[in-house]
Amino acid sequence: xxxxxxxxxxxxxxxxxxxxxxxxxxxxxxxxxxxxxxxxxxxxxxxxxxxxxxxxxxxxxxxxxxxxxxxxxxxxxxxxxxxxxxxxxxxxxxxxxxxxxxxxxxxxxxxxxxxxxxxxxxxxxxxxxxxxxxxxxxxxxxxxxxxxxxxxxxxxxxxxxxxxxxxxxxxxxxxxxxxxxxxxxxxxxxxxxxxxxxxxxxxxxxxx
Amino acid sequence: xxxxxxxxxxxxxxxxxxxxxxxxxxxxxxxxxxxxxxxxxxxxxxxxxxxxxxxxxxxxxxxxxxxxxxxxxxxxxxxxxxxxxxxxxxxxxxxxxxxxxxxxxxxxxxxxxxxxxxxxxxxxxxxxxxxxxxxxxxxxxxxxxxxxxxxxxxxxxxxxxxxxxxxxxxxxxxxxxxxxxxxxxxxxxxxxxxxxxxxxxxxxxxxx
Numbered sequence: 528x529x530x531x532x533x534x535x536x537x538x539x540x541x542x543x544x545x546x547x548x549x550x551x552x553x554x555x556x557x558x559x560x561x562x563x564x565x566x567x568x569x570x571x572x573x574x575x576x577x578x579x580x581x582x583x584x585x586x587x588x589x590x591x592x593x594x595x596x597x598x599x600x601x602x603x604x605x606x607x608x609x610x611x612x613x614x615x616x617x618x619x620x621x622x623x624x625x626x627x628x629x630x631x632x633x634x635x636x637x638x639x640x641x642x643x644x645x646x647x648x649x650x651x652x653x654x655x656x657x658x659x660x661x662x663x664x665x666x667x668x669x670x671x672x673x674x675x676x677x678x679x680x681x682x683x684x685x686x687x688x689x690x691x692x693x694x695x696x697x698x699x700x701x702x703x704x705x706x707x708x709x710x711x712x713x714x715x716x717x718x719x720x721x722x723x724x725x726x727x728x729x730x731x732x733x734x735x
Numbered sequence: 736x737x738x739x740x741x742x743x744x745x746x747x748x749x750x751x752x753x754x755x756x757x758x759x760x761x762x763x764x765x766x767x768x769x770x771x772x773x774x775x776x777x778x779x780x781x782x783x784x785x786x787x788x789x790x791x792x793x794x795x796x797x798x799x800x801x802x803x804x805x806x807x808x809x810x811x812x813x814x815x816x817x818x819x820x821x822x823x824x825x826x827x828x829x830x831x832x833x834x835x836x837x838x839x840x841x842x843x844x845x846x847x848x849x850x851x852x853x854x855x856x857x858x859x860x861x862x863x864x865x866x867x868x869x870x871x872x873x874x875x876x877x878x879x880x881x882x883x884x885x886x887x888x889x890x891x892x893x894x895x896x897x898x899x900x901x902x903x904x905x906x907x908x909x910x911x912x913x914x915x916x917x918x919x920x921x922x923x924x925x926x927x928x929x930x931x932x933x934x935x936x937x938x939x940x941x942x943x
Contacts, residue, residue: 560768642909643851687917687925690910691903698902698909701850709895717895725933 536637537597545583547573549597552590556640561591561647591644592652598634598641599659603666605630610666616674617728620692623667624722625715627696631703632711638700667692674726681727692722744845745805753791755781757805760798764848769799769855799852800860806842806849807867811874813838818874824882825936828900831875832930835904837923839911846908875900882934889935900930 533546540546551572555564566587570580584590609622631638648656668689674680682688695718709717723730741754748754759780763772774795778788792798817830839846856864876897882888890896903926917925931938 559770562767562771563769683928684925687922688929691926691929694903694906694910695899698906701905702898702902714895717892718899720891721896721899721933724935725929727932 536634540593540597544573544575544579545593548575548580548583548590549594552594553637553640556591556594556644557636561587561640561644566590588647588649588652591640592648592656594637595641595645595648595652595656596659598637599656599663602627602630602641603659603663606663606666610670615679616670616677617679617723617730620667620670620674620680620726620728621719621723621730623670624692624696624719625712627693627715628699628718629711629715631696631699632707632714635700635703638697642697642700664689664693671726674728679726679728688726691725695722744842748801748805752781752783752787753801756783756788756791756798757802760802761845761848764799764802764852765844769795769848769852774798796855796857796860799848800856800864802845803849803853803856803860803864804867806845807864807871810835810838810849811867811871814871814874818878823887824878824885825887825931825938828875828878828882828888828934828936829927829931829938831878832900832904832927833920833923835901835923836907836926837919839904839907840915840919840922843908843911846905850905850908872897872901879934882936887934887936896934899933903930 533550534543537546537549540549548569551569552564555569555572558564559568564587566580567577569587569590570577573580580590584593605626606623609626610619612622613619645653645656668685671680671682671685671689671692675682675685680688699714699718703711703714707714720730741758742751745754745757748757756777759777760772763777763780766772767776772795774788775785777795777798778785781788788798792801813834814831817834818827820830821827853861853864876893879888879890879893879897879900883890883893888896907922907926911919911922915922928938
């Protein structure tokens with residue numbers, strides 16, 4: 528079970544032991560926080576010795592970085608693909624919010640670690656992740672600006688509006704659980720409507 | 736400085752030593768997480784002995800509970816007062832979002848501890864805090880419903896919409912820093928507009 532989940536989460540990571548350590552890291556960090564977790568805790572959870580962990584990750588920080596970079600990269604890929612899925616700003620924005628929200632609901636444990644433990648990254652690693660975050664914000668902000676130019680969106684400050692759109696998605700990871708009544712995809716669809724209205728667009732009308 | 740800040744944050748808490756411990760707790764938990772912080776860390780930060788901490792708080796969990804309950808109570812008071820400040824749903828909702836957002840920006844360090852360490856509370860203490868959270872959600876949800884009835888708001892699901900409104904505010908605590916370009920009050924005003932539009936209301940028109 529753990530094996531198939533970790534393969535689903537990180538299809539690009541090899542070997543399987545590295546993926547299992549990433550999953551154990553996510554669960555440990557989410558439960559007790561990065562600083563309260565030892566490499567021994569993580570190795571034990573993954574069914575390995577602490578020495579075996581170091582074969583794959585030179586440090587606890589390196590493991591957090593792998594988790595954080597991969598999570599941010601997945602979010603960026605998803606936002607970029609959604610932005611390119613439609614020409615009309617209204618349709619592209621709806622897709623971004625739908626997928627971004629659904630991802631934060633479905634992957635809420637990973638997303639919490641990715642979002643809340645970012646301050647624990649060493650400086651150099653932090654800069655790499657911060658660049659991915661800026662890329663995500665830039666795509667959303669450019670789309671808000673494009674929608675302003677096309678007359679689909681009316682907002683007084685594109686930067687603040689773009690951040691608010693992303694906030695809606697990120698915060699889902701904080702409260703979403705497996706017991707939540709709304710499915711990730713359904714929540715994404717509802718939030719897509721809310722975000723479009725927030726930007727001054729009519730979500731019941733497609734502009735394509 | 737620390738003394739005056741802690742008195743401003745918790746005017747109802749006595750004596751000053753207890754307030755200083757709460758402030759030291761907030762700073763330590765925000766920095767390293769609840770589980771990685773010892774009562775010795777907190778006492779040292781507050782300039783006291785570990786024994787002196789136990790005079791005011793029987794445990795680390797009791798200190799977290801004091802911080803968490805007080806933070807939630809302040810947020811609830813602020814939301815309730817804002818809701819009662821206007822009869823028209825549009826005006827009341829604008830006030831709620833303005834104040835709730837400004838509070839999460841101004842008190843972002845406390846808010847992070849309050850929001851992200853809630854899982855570390857013991858069961859009984861968790862229930863007390865969860866009740867305060869439900870009260871906050873109920874006020875916002877009732878106002879969304881009132882606005883639907885009056886024809887000011889048009890949303891497909893009041894519960895999801897109310898949660899999204901609160902998410903906008905809560906997530907401000909995650910990214911807001913003293914270096915943020917927008918002041919807490921200005922951010923509150925902008926988010927007030929965004930939230931009203933999200934609910935299908937025209938923020939440029941007052942309904943009072």
